[in-house]
Amino acid sequence: LTNYRVPQGVGDIVMIQSDHTGAVDILSAELETADLLGEQRKAQPPPLAAPTMWTTEKMKEFKAKMGKEKNGRMVVKRGEVVTVRVPTHPDGKCICWEFATDDYDIGFGVYFDWTTVTSTAITVQVSDSSDEEDEEDDEEIEGLSPVGDVERGSKSYLRNRYGEIMPVYRRNSHREVQAGSHEYPGQGIYLLKFDNSYSLLRNKTLFFHVYYTS
Secondary structure, rough: OOOOOOOOOOOHHHHHOOOOOOOEEEEEEHHHHHHHHHHHHHHOOOOOOEEEEEEEHHHHHHHHHHHOOOOOOEEEOOEEEEEEEEOOOOOEEEEEEEHHHHHHHEEEEEEEEOOOOOOOOOEEEEOOOOHHHHHHHHHHHHHHOOOOOOOHOOOOOOOEEEEEEEEEEOOOOOEEEEEEEEEEEOOEEEEEEEEOOHHHHHHHEEEEEEEEEE
16 A cells, blocks of 8 residues: 555544555554554653752862862863763662862753663763764763753753653852762663853863762
């Protein structure tokens, strides 16, 4: 049968006639729509709980401690988004994070990738919005980034395997240590996003600590 695209409403009957045999195929738009919606619902991951968030004023102590750690400090350059990918750990039940910056704020959000964990190694991905060569790679993960002004929060057009725990907002990490935790919803990878894409002039020095608890 020749395929035709026909506007369909609930309860409509669509009749498709073959150009060759003259046979007529009758489809119920209501049943077709229900089947498609059923498949879509099956593909959607369960909703994620909100994280627990708090702040502390021990900026000097935290920066001094993280400054001595091998991976406790990094620079998020102007226009960049740094995504820290943290797999769920078989011995853990909860992820925890702490971070602070020098002098200026930074955007921060948390997402979850419902995928099979093959390694517990924490990895860092840096994306630059001006780097066209990375657009295809960034599309999968950077699609989680807010569209437009990071200060207004993200509009998350996420693929089915991703879930939003906390949208990206600018945090006063230069005034207080930003901390939080989230109970594992299942097996997968946390995406902790540090967004400096809104800054055209300033690099941000980030002090960061992530760990799991049982």
